[in-house]
Amino acid sequence: MSAYPPELEPFEALMRRGRPASPTRACPLGVCDGSGFLVDEATNTARDCTCRRGRIAASRAAALEGRIPKRYQGISFDRPPVLGMPETIVSEVRRYVRNLDARLREGRGLWLTGDVGTGKTSLAMLVSKAAIDSGHSVAIYSLPRLLNLIRDEVGGENSLLDLLDRLSSVDLLHIDDLGAQHTTPWRLEQLYSIVDARYQARRAIVATTNLMPAELAEQMGRRILTTVSEGEAGQTSQERKVVSDDSSEVVGKRIVSRLVEMCGDPLPLYGEDKRREFRARRVQSSDHID
Ligand SMILES: Nc1ncnc2c1ncn2[C@@H]1O[C@H](COP(=O)(O)OP(=O)(O)OP(=O)(O)O)[C@@H](O)[C@H]1O
Ligand SMILES: [Mg+2]
Ligand SMILES: [Zn+2]
Structure with missing residues (x-):
């Protein structure tokens, strides 16, 4: 179709x-x-x-089409860093990639959760790369970028509907860093409409997040409230605080509940931040030179 x-x-x-x-x-x-x-x-x-x-x-x-970011372009199951990642998780991803066509056809996705710098994005990119290589249409976005894109399309004639339509119809939507930032209720609604459209149409999502499903739903329900107050001398001051918003939390729960059904339980990746290890190794070796 x-x-x-x-x-x-x-x-x-x-x-x-x-x-x-x-x-x-x-x-x-x-x-x-x-x-x-x-x-x-x-x-x-x-x-x-x-x-x-x-x-x-x-x-x-073409503008929407997923391109693998440069950092992850050479990613492969047979090379580091994937070789150094926990085998139980890597083999789940490998199995998914082996059955990619069937998985995409049934709208079955994959999501990875865990600590910062443990390889979640790298593993998700393996899935997107395999999908692109086998001729599927793929859109890859970090959630903050996706939400900005939606914001920027507002006001453009039909372009928001167009964008949402395309995000809903690609064979694979890859969303990186779900729950990474606070958003507005309106943008959360747009995210919901994309996830729900894909859920209804059985189209797959690959996602990464630092949070467990319940935390993610709660996080999505929080937003930043800015209050401006005027002092006696006429000066204004701004106060920003994080508030929870019941109706957004319901939307967050709806999103997460669909993701769990589409992707199953998230694959957990915990441990040290490998970016820091990498930096520590570099510092050590320069110590040697000095
Ligand atoms: N097990 C590992 N062994 C060696 N290097 C690793 C390992 N896991 C990740 N790395 C390296 O650490 C860096 C971060 O990996 P990646 O971006 O996939 O992490 P992430 O879990 O998505 O992090 P974040 O939560 O910050 O988005 C990359 O340079 C990657 O090559
Ligand atoms: Mg990441
Ligand atoms: Zn012509």
Whole structure:
């Protein structure tokens, strides 16, 4: 089933191969010069070629398409750091990747929870990389970036609906750092609508978080309240405090409950922060040189 009307099929196929659309790509209909415009020399006017809609859809899709961040591009099961990670967890991820097509078809996801710097994002990237390599459409976002993107689309004509639609329809949505920041009730609602749409349509999510499911729901229900007060001399002061918000907590619980059903129990990764170990080793070796 395609998320696009039939005339845009070739562009979706392009997007699935993960290739960004080039603005000078030949006209698929053989009508325009590849610019997406038809120029009438006599009147010196231009109108849209039929291919232009497809071009716009393709460049939007390319912008949304998940790219593995540079740091994780060389990630592999056969190399460090994955080789050094707990085998019980790594083998669960390996099993998921082996059955990737079936998992994505049934909308079964995966999530990883645990301490900072223990390899959660690295393992999740292995899943996204496998999905991209086998031709699936993937969107990769950290939650803060995803929420900013949603905020930025507000006011754009249909663009928020468009964005939510695309986030709901990619084969795999990878959300990194769930629960990493406080958000507004409105943005939490948007996140809920994405997760719920994927839940209804049986589309998979891969997620990482530092929190256990119950904590995550509670965290999502908290937000920052800023109060501005005026002093006697007319000066204003701002006070920011974290408050819990009952209706947001319900939304948080709804999100987490769907994730548990879609992804099962989170795979736990606990231990030392490997980034700090890495830094400590570097400091030690420079001590030697000095
Ligand atoms: N078991 C490990 N052995 C060696 N290096 C590791 C191990 N786990 C993680 N690393 C390294 O530690 C760094 C952090 O890994 P990663 O980003 O996957 O952690 P994370 O759990 O997602 O952290 P955060 O909670 O901060 O997002 C990376 O450079 C990674 O290569
Ligand atoms: Mg991470
Ligand atoms: Zn054209």
